[in-house]
Amino acid sequence: MSSVFSATFAWLADPLHWSGSMGIPTRLAEHLQYTGLVMLIATAIAVPVGLFVGHTGRGRVAVVALAGALRALPTLGLLILFVLLAGIGLMPPVWALVILTVPPLLAGTYAGISSVDRNVVDAARAVGMTELQVLFRAELPNALTVMFGGFRTGVLQVIATVSVVAYINLGGLGRYLFDGLVLSDFPQMLGGSLLIAALAIAVDLVLSLFQRLFLAPGASKLSDRSQEAAVDLTDPVVAETVVQGGKS
Amino acid sequence: MEWFLANTGMILERGGQHLVLALVPMVLGLLISIPLAQLARQSRALRSVVLTASSLLYTIPSLALFIILPTILGTRILDPLNVVVALTIYAVALLVRAALDAFDSVDADVSQAAQAMGFKPVARFLQVDLPLSLPVMFAGLRVVSVSNISLVSVAALLGVGNLGMLFTDGLQRDFVTEVVVGIVAILVLALLMDSVLVLLERILTPWERTGPRRGRGSEDDHMEPAGAASRATSTAGEAA
Numbered sequence: 001m002s003s004v005f006s007a008t009f010a011w012l013a014d015p016l017h018w019s020g021s022m023g024i025p026t027r028l029a030e031h032l033q034y035t036g037l038v039m040l041i042a043t044a045i046a047v048p049v050g051l052f053v054g055h056t057g058r059g060r061v062a063v064v065a066l067a068g069a070l071r072a073l074p075t076l077g078l079l080i081l082f083v084l085l086a087g088i089g090l091m092p093p094v095w096a097l098v099i100l101t102v103p104p105l106l107a108g109t110y111a112g113i114s115s116v117d118r119n120v121v122d123a124a125r126a127v128g129m130t131e132l133q134v135l136f137r138a139e140l141p142n143a144l145t146v147m148f149g150g151f152r153t154g155v156l157q158v159i160a161t162v163s164v165v166a167y168i169n170l171g172g173l174g175r176y177l178f179d180g181l182v183l184s185d186f187p188q189m190l191g192g193s194l195l196i197a198a199l200a201i202a203v204d205l206v207l208s209l210f211q212r213l214f215l216a217p218g219a220s221k222l223s224d225r226s227q228e229a230a231v232d233l234t235d236p237v238v239a240e241t242v243v244q245g246g247k248s
Numbered sequence: 249m250e251w252f253l254a255n256t257g258m259i260l261e262r263g264g265q266h267l268v269l270a271l272v273p274m275v276l277g278l279l280i281s282i283p284l285a286q287l288a289r290q291s292r293a294l295r296s297v298v299l300t301a302s303s304l305l306y307t308i309p310s311l312a313l314f315i316i317l318p319t320i321l322g323t324r325i326l327d328p329l330n331v332v333v334a335l336t337i338y339a340v341a342l343l344v345r346a347a348l349d350a351f352d353s354v355d356a357d358v359s360q361a362a363q364a365m366g367f368k369p370v371a372r373f374l375q376v377d378l379p380l381s382l383p384v385m386f387a388g389l390r391v392v393s394v395s396n397i398s399l400v401s402v403a404a405l406l407g408v409g410n411l412g413m414l415f416t417d418g419l420q421r422d423f424v425t426e427v428v429v430g431i432v433a434i435l436v437l438a439l440l441m442d443s444v445l446v447l448l449e450r451i452l453t454p455w456e457r458t459g460p461r462r463g464r465g466s467e468d469d470h471m472e473p474a475g476a477a478s479r480a481t482s483t484a485g486e487a488a
Contacts, residue, residue, distance in 0.1 A: 004319055005319070069435075071394055071395075071398075072394050072397070072398065072434070072435055072438035072439070073434075073435065074401040074411075074412065074415070074430070074431060074434045075401075075402065076401045076402055076404070076405070077412075077415045077430050077431040077434065078431065080415045080416075080419045080427050081424070081427045081428065081431065083419065084419065084422065084423075085424065156307055160309030160310065160311070160312075161309075163309055163311050163312065164402060164405065167405055167416075168419065177311060177312075177315060178405075190315060190316065192315075193311070193312035193313075193315040194316065196311070197307075197308040197309065197312045197316065200307045200309055200312075201304065201307050201308070204303075
């Protein structure tokens with residue numbers, strides 16, 4: 001056991017693995033590029049739809065049903081289906097990942113908007129704000145924390161799933177796992193796994209720091225409970241966002 | 249369709265493996281997280297330690313955990329035990345949060361009334377707190393069930409037998425039908441488990457259907473943490 005660990009650390013420490021087109025920095029950059037691209041497209045789709053549904057309440061049932069059904073779709077199956085149908089290349093897996101990332105973002109946006117105190121919304125309307133102003137000046141600012149929760153879940157899900165993408169011959173840190181598997185090179189697999197775990201934890205820390213510093217400087221002083229209290233936890237889609245779901 | 253009919257036996261076998269790999273961690277996770285949540289409720293410090301640790305573990309991607317665990321457990325990489333342990337860790341991480349929220353959702357007045365009527369702590373927990381926390385608990389369980397079923401298929405990449413094998417095999421043979429059958433089979437399995445959970449919840453919480461619905465006024469929903477409970481009651485029908 002200890003020999004596996006020392007071999008893994010030797011693999012991680014080897015300067016050969018820190019340069020070149022198969023080096024750790026390159027793989028890390030690829031991993032982050034895929035993640036960024038997917039998040040960009042998914043956010044552009046999910047946030048406007050979530051805002052609309054959260055604000056008007058129209059299509060609520062459809063969104064809840066769709067998000068639930070999409071959540072049950074197996075990541076791996078969808079990735080492979082897209083590759084078989086559309087061929088190898090960057091975009092097929094990216095679209096598969098977008099489909100998987102939209103539900104948590106949508107659920108987060110929708111849960112965020114609907115968790116805003118109705119009194120605040122009514123008050124905003126009463127002082128004469130138009131519907132758009134109500135949405136962007138009253139609901140959105142109050143919903144940001146919950147919405148960002150959905151975004152965080154989404155980012156972590158994509159980082160995890162991008163490691164699977166390596167199985168279909170794309171780059172990213174997942175390559176070390178599958179190259180290692182083929183070669184029965186366990187230190188390489190373990191090294192890659194540790195890098196992926198470290199990346200996920202680091203990104204989550206950065207996002208939570210961002211959330212604390214910029215999104216809710218006041219809210220962090222309140223206990224978490226008072227914020228969650230207004231959210232309906234028996235709705236599985238909402239529960240997923242609050243309980244922190246969406247996993248690959 | 250022909251392929252499906254010709255391979256029903258194999259698909260059922262893989263489906264069975266899949267179900268076991270998803271179900272066992274869910275049950276284990278539930279059994280671990282209820283006492284853990286009770287423990288975490290003892291103090292604020294314990295609560296934040298449990299929540300931080302669980303969210304940290306939950307952050308680790310499944311594929312990485314499947315590979316890290318054998319080194320810690322001393323198992324082989326193909327051992328289904330790795331998958332069970334990994335998914336149990338995720339289930340505990342989700343369910344501890346759900347259980348904490350669930351126990352918090354129990355109206356403190358009800359709990360105190362039970363105490364005043366002479367319920368001993370253990371009896372009060374089993375007969376009052378636990379049943380009343382079920383709706384929120386079940387929401388958590390349904391999330392775990394769906395997420396487990398989807399996650400099990402990732403283990404097929406490493407060669408652990410389950411429905412995910414249809415994906416890896418389909419890719420190698422460039423055979424779309426097999427992949428589609430795999431996706432449908434997993435969706436059916438997820439739907440089946442979800443229906444069982446919904447049914448179980450209905451049986452275990454008969455008052456949710458017949459009892460008077462509380463919490464119509466939106467004011468007190470937002471005022472106190474227990475508001476989650478009254479909202480839970482008022483919307484349980486929709487969620488199901």
